[in-house]
Amino acid sequence: MSSITLKNLKKVYDGEVLAVNGFSMDIQDKEFIVLVGPSGCGKSTVLRMIAGLEEITEGELYIGDKKMNDVPPRDRDIAMVFQNYALYPHMTVYKNMAFGLENRKLPKDQIDAKVREAAKILDIEDLLDRKPKAMSGGQRQRVALGRAMVREPAVFLLDEPLSNLDAKLRTSMRTEIIKLHKRLGTTFVYVTHDQIEAMTMGDRIVVMKEGVIQQIGTPAEVYHQPANIFVAGFIGTPPMNFLDALIRHDANGFYLELADAYIRLPEHDQYFTADSLAQYVDKEVLLGIRPDNISISDKGLPARVDVAEALGGETYLYLECCDAKIIVKLQGTVTKQPDEMVNLFFRPEHIHLFDKESGHNINLPLIKAPAATLPADEVTGNVTTEAAGAEPPTDLSSAAEQLTNEDNKKEKIRKRLLPKNLFPHKKKPTKEE
C-alpha cells in the first residue's frame, strides 16, 4: 500500500525562511497528485520532504502506515525523476538504470531482465549503450523514467520533469507519463508550475502559494470552483478576468454594480444564495469570469478592443472594460480592429465573486454539483445578446430571444440551467411592476 499522509508539514530554511507551512493532505494509493504553483511556492520542497532529501522541520509524514520523518531516502521505497533528469553522465543508459538495483544487491540476471523490460516499455532499447550526453532531451527523459521504473517503487516523485523539453515533446511526454501511471498502478506525486500539465495529468491538484495550500481538488473543481482569487487567476489560460464590483440589493434581488453597468445575479442554490450575498450588500467584491465565459453580443457591457489575436481555431480579444483589462476567448477567427467598440455578455452562471479582503470565493461553498456549471468548452460559442440600452429582460423566455443561434444545442442546455434575470445591463434594473 502506497498511500501518503502529510500532517501539518512545515519547512523552515536556516531558521528564518518559511518554505512550507501547515501542509496537510492524504494521497490515496495509486493516485496521481499534482502539486502546482508559481516558483518559490514550496511545491518542490514538499516533494523533497517526501523523498527525504529535505528534513521536515515540523509535522509528520507517513508512507503507508509507516512514519517516514527520520527514514533515509534509500529506505523509503520511492523513486524520483528530477527536473534536469540527474542521469549519471559517466555511465551508459544501462548502467544508469541498473545502478539502483546494484545498490540493492540484486542478482545480475534479474537486473538485466528488469532493465531490458523497462527499456522495452519506454522504447529505449537501442539506447542502452549510449551515454546521456549522446541523447536528446526526450530520450534522457525516458531514461530518467526508466531508472525510476526498474526499482518498482511504491511512490513515484516527479519534479517538473517536462520543463526542459520543447512544447511538442512536452505534450507527447505528458501522455506517456499518464499512460505509465495507468500501467504501473503506482502513486504518483508530480510537481509542476505549468497549469496545463496539472489540469491534464492529475487525479487531484494541489494549488500552492507561499508555502500554503490554496486548494485541493480535481482539475474540474479547481477550474470551475476556485477557492480564492489566487487559484482563479493561476489556473486557466488565459487567466480569469477580474473586475471591481459592488453587490447591491433591490426588490428583484441581488445585482452587481460595475463601473458603468449592472449585472443581475442569479439567486439559485447552485450559484448564489441570499445568505451568501446578503452579508456583502453594498460592499466591494471582485468579479471573476473566465475568458471563455464571455461572448460578444449586440448589447451588453461596452468594451474597447486593444488587440485581437487570431490563433486559427480561436481568437483572443484584449479589451478595456469597466476600467479593467479583459481577455475574451472566442471560438474561430474573429476579426476586430484596435479601438473598435464591442459589447460583452458575461455568462452569469460562470461569474465568481471574491471577498476583496480575504480573497475567498463567496459562492464556493454553494456550488454543489458539477452539472451546475457546464464545462468551459461546452458553453463557448458566438452568443449574441440584445442591443445595449434596452430594458432588462425579466424572465428566461425574453432572454432566450436574445440568442441568434437558437439551434445551438449547447446554448439550449445552458438556457435550461439559467435562472431568471441574469443578463448584464447598461441601466440599473428597475423594480419589477
Added chain:
Amino acid sequence: MMLKKKYFSRGALTVIAAIFAITFLLPTVLTVTNSFMSQTELSANYGPVFDSLKGGATTYVADKVTLKFIPDTVSFSQYATVLFKSPEYLLKFWNSVILVVPIVIGQVAVAALAAYSFMRYRGRAREILFFVYIILMLMPYQVMLVPNYLVADWTGLLNTRWSIILPGIFAPFSVFLLTKFMRRIPSSLIEAAKLDGASEWRIFTRICLPQCRSALYSIAILVFIDYWNMVEQPIILLSDPDKQPLSVYLSTINAGEVGIAFAVAVIYMIPSLLIFLHGEEYLVEGITHSGSVKG
C-alpha cells in the same frame, strides 16, 4: 558590427610566437641533443664549465662556450655511464620516485576526500575551514619550511622520507582545486544516487570521483611536476645525501661531467614529460573547470 582594431598582422604574430617558442625550447633541445655527444666533443665545445669548491659544491667557470646543437657523431656513452656505470644516479632517481609517488597518490586521495566533504557538508565551519585552506595555499612554501622542520624534528621524522611525504600529502592547493571542481557536480546527481540506495562511500567512489577524473589527473600531474623538481625540502629536511632525490643531486655534478649532466637531465625529464603528455587533455579541462582559469 564593430571590428576590433588589429595592432599586429597575423604574420607578425606568428613570428613573435615563434621567437618565444624557440626561446623556451632552446635549452631543452640543447640538453637533448648534447646528451648524445661524446665527452670529447663536449669538452671541445664547452671546455671546463664547472669547478668543484671546497665544500663540495660546484661553480660555473667557463669563459668560452660554443653552443652546438647537432652532434658530429651520435654517442650513447653518457647514457651508458649513467645507467650502467654510475649507480648513484639511478639511486637518486629511485629516491625521487619513492618520494614523489607516495606524495602524488596520498595528496590526490586526501584531496578527494577533503573536497568531497567540503562539497557535501554545509555550514559555517565548512566556510571557515575552506577559508583557512585558501590562506594556506597562498603562503609560499618557504614560509612553511621552518615550521615543517620544527615539527619534523619534534616528531622524530627529521632526515626520514616521511618529513617530506607527510607535508606533501596534506597540501591545501589540491583540496582547493578539487573542491572547486566538485562543487560543479549537480546536487541532483548526489540526491539521485541517495534515492538509488547508494551509501556515502558508493556515492563518492561511483558517482563523484568518475566525474572528477580530469581534475584528479590535473592534480596528479601538477603535484608530480612540483615534487619531482623539489629542491628546498630535501636540502632542509634530509641531511643524509643517500636519501636525497635526483633534483638535488643534479646540482652537485662535478667538472668534466657535463655530458653526464645532460644525459641525467634528459632521463630526469622523461617521467614529467610522459605524465604531461598522457594527461595533457585532462590537465587543461581540469584546471579550466576548477575555475582556476577562466574558461
